[in-house]
Amino acid sequence: MHRIVALALAAASLATADLPKFDQVSNGFKEVVSTADGSRPLYRIWKKDNDLLAELPRGWERQQHIIAATQNRGTIFAGLQGPEVLVYWKRNGNRLMVMTPELGTRSNGEQESKDSVRRIFTDTMLFDVPILAMGPSGQPVVDLDSLLLRSAAGGLGLGGLNAGLAEVVTAKTFPQNTVVSFDVPNRGGQIVGLYFSIVDLPRNNGYKPREADNRIGYFMTSYRDLGDYNQKTKWKRYIHRWNLQKRDPSLKMSPPKEPIIYYIEHTVPVRYRRWLRQGVLYWNNAFAEVGIDNAIEVYFQDKQTGAHMDKDPEDVRYSFIRWLNNDVSTAIGPSRANPLTGEIFDADIVLTDGWIRAYWGWYYEDSPDIVAEGMSPDLREWYDANPHWDPRLLVASPARRAELIDARTSVTADAAEPAIAHNPDLYGTCSSAGCTQCMAAQGLASHMAFAGLMGEDLAMFAPEGDDGAQLDGIPEWFVGPLFAELVCHEVGHTLGLRHNFKASSLYTHEQMNSEEF
Ligand SMILES: [Zn+2]
Structure with a gap:
């Protein structure tokens, strides 16, 4: 035994002796x-x-x-x-x-x-x-x-x-x-x-993994415990969450030991920054419910003043709301978590310029999306083949109709999921850390289209006393809160939440089919 250790040591020092001197290797560095x-x-x-x-x-x-x-x-x-x-x-x-x-x-x-x-x-x-x-x-x-x-x-x-x-x-x-x-x-x-x-990896920072509960949809890190001989409990699932703790646990309402900080990237147009911040800070209401005051803080990175320009969004120590001018409208809320414990340590939300163009369309043009709600894939396919019957085209203005037909012929299955088309790694994310592909945008679109169908003109929904301020030709009262809601949704993902599938059904089928409904 001792001889083996001695031999191993000798081998290691022999190997080290073979190596060139550091001064030689690092000459000029x-x-x-x-x-x-x-x-x-x-x-x-x-x-x-x-x-x-x-x-x-x-x-x-x-x-x-x-x-x-x-x-x-x-x-x-x-x-x-x-x-x-x-x-x-x-x-x-x-x-x-x-x-x-x-x-x-x-x-x-x-x-x-x-x-x-x-x-x-x-x-x-x-x-x-x-x-x-x-x-x-x-x-x-x-x-x-x-x-x-x-x-x-x-x-x-x-x-x-x-x-x-x-x-x-x-x-x-x-x-x-x-x-x-x-x-x-x-x-x-x-x-x-x-x-x-x-x-x-952080060690001994007081973080306790929390087991997942079926009733709340969290992203998870999971493994199979083959030392557990019960089929039902063999899988261990830890939710993804931040290590958020009360600074003073004896207080009913305490500041956090460490807040969660988001930086709004300098590429976000100045006129939208405050709306993005508002969307992030909505979450402080939720944390206040569990006695944490100001759990989340937001700072603006700004190239003109130099504020926070030393922080790289890709550096895992900083969480960012990023902005891309790529002519796509998508929003993605991915995060990175410790694979051993589920502790989230980095989140970088991506928003895109395509939203501004999309919101313009939602405000000024009837969206045909709403009539597509509830269509089965078979029916969509049939309508694609028989466009003169397609209600999505029938509700659109003649000029828009041509555009829609055009767009439809150029759309492929992948292009419908732009984030995945351009970054196939997202498929991997789906299986390992839970899917980050988010349909919040499409959901918002159909709400707005529905509102549009209700009234002749969305302007009738303008708040009283509105001063007529516009951003990129769209009333600010319309586009601002839409950005805030979108950011709020994506921040929710980066706090570990998936779409909450159970809560998304407000009424049961029985209720909906009842006489009283
Ligand atoms: Zn989502």
């Missing part, structure tokens, strides 16, 4: 220092032009990190959260294996079941990289740009890049978090931005 007080960062990094070296943190053998990637330039949904993976490092001679733990099947039961589960459900190596040297803190040093662009990007499904021509755009390193981003030509030559945020 300059250390990146991102903290004002010089506190020790998660990974120490060094930069020379577009090359990066990183030294693993002390204690890496016992740590688990999340690598989160976001494509933040050169794609129609630039900035939409990309994939993330939980990893740990494992040394093998002069190579490091990047491992991801098996989380789907575990055992919380007796030792025998733990041993047995571990034998079958082993961890997976994602990729491996050479150790270049031992760094000044005595830890392995790796080629960080190559690791992220050649290995991690491929492993996360973001491959097909000309990594040799990558430019380092961002390289910052903080005590809990290291961020690096690149601009790199893709296979077609277009420049795409790839942003990586590597974060140390």
